[in-house]
Amino acid sequence: MAEAIATLCPHCGRRNKLTGSPASHDQAHCLQCHKRLFPDRALALDDDELRQFLRHDQLPLLLDFWAPGCRPCKMLMPLLDQAARKYAGALRVIKINTAEFPTTIKKHRIRAVPTLLLLRKGKELDRVTGALDAARLERWLNKTL
Ligand SMILES: [Zn+2]
Numbered sequence: 379m380a381e382a383i384a385t386l387c388p389h390c391g392r393r394n395k396l397t398g399s400p401a402s403h404d405q406a407h408c409l410q411c412h413k414r415l416f417p418d419r420a421l422a423l424d425d426d427e428l429r430q431f432l433r434h435d436q437l438p439l440l441l442d443f444w445a446p447g448c449r450p451c452k453m454l455m456p457l458l459d460q461a462a463r464k465y466a467g468a469l470r471v472i473k474i475n476t477a478e479f480p481t482t483i484k485k486h487r488i489r490a491v492p493t494l495l496l497l498r499k500g501k502e503l504d505r506v507t508g509a510l511d512a513a514r515l516e517r518w519l520n521k522t523l
Contacts, residue, residue, distance in 0.1 A: 383436045385470070388421050389413045393434060396467070403467025416466035419459040420473045428482065431472065432500065438523055440471045441495040443488045450509035451492040457512050461519065469523065496522050 382395040387408035394415060396403050406415045420442065423431065431439065442458050444451035455473070462471040476483050476491055486495055486502075494510070496503040496519075504522045 384434060385415060385437050386431055386435050387411060387413065387415055388417060388423075388427075391427065391430060396437075400468040406467065416462070418463050420455070420462045420471040422473050422475075425479065428472070428474070428479070431470065432497070435470055436499060437468065437470050438496060438498045438503065440469055440519070441486070441497065442471070442473045443476050443483065443486075443491055443493040443495065444473060445476045445491045448491050453509060454492050454494075457510070457515055460512065461515065464516075465519065465523075469519070494518075 382397045384393050385396055386393055387410065390408060390411040390413075392408055392410040394406070394409055396406060396415075404416055407413065408415055440458070440461065442451075442454065444454070458471050458473065461469070465471070474482060476488065488495070490507050492509070493505060493507045494515075495505045504518070506518060510518070
């Protein structure tokens with residue numbers, strides 16, 4: 379049997395364990411607040427929530443670094459919501475407004491927007507800077523995950 383994977387509830391922050399096949403996780407609910415562990419869109423977190431996810435969530439994290447007024451960033455957003463649905467249970471998709479998270483940007487050496495960064499347990503798997511269409515995003519995720 380596959381090992382249990384710890385993931386955080388985006389609503390209440392409670393640590394939940396996922397067991398069994400990833401396909402069964404997309405509809406999983408939080409043990410504490412009973413809301414869906416994988417909402418239909420990319421997560422927008424505050425500073426503290428982001429720290430918790432980076433530290434404790436064992437799923438791969440797709441971080442989208444964006445900035446207000448950046449057109450390619452805006453075009454990417456619906457694709458990221460789509461990815462959150464499509465990869466529910468296997469991937470966390472998190473939007474990070476670069477105007478609000480200077481420490482995180484520095485830590486991950488983000489120099490341009492949009493930048494997509496894939497992390498697993500704190501380790502960088504890969505990153506892409508610049509606009510992407512749906513097909514390229516999916517190819518990149520399938521190749522990297
Ligand atoms: Zn919860």
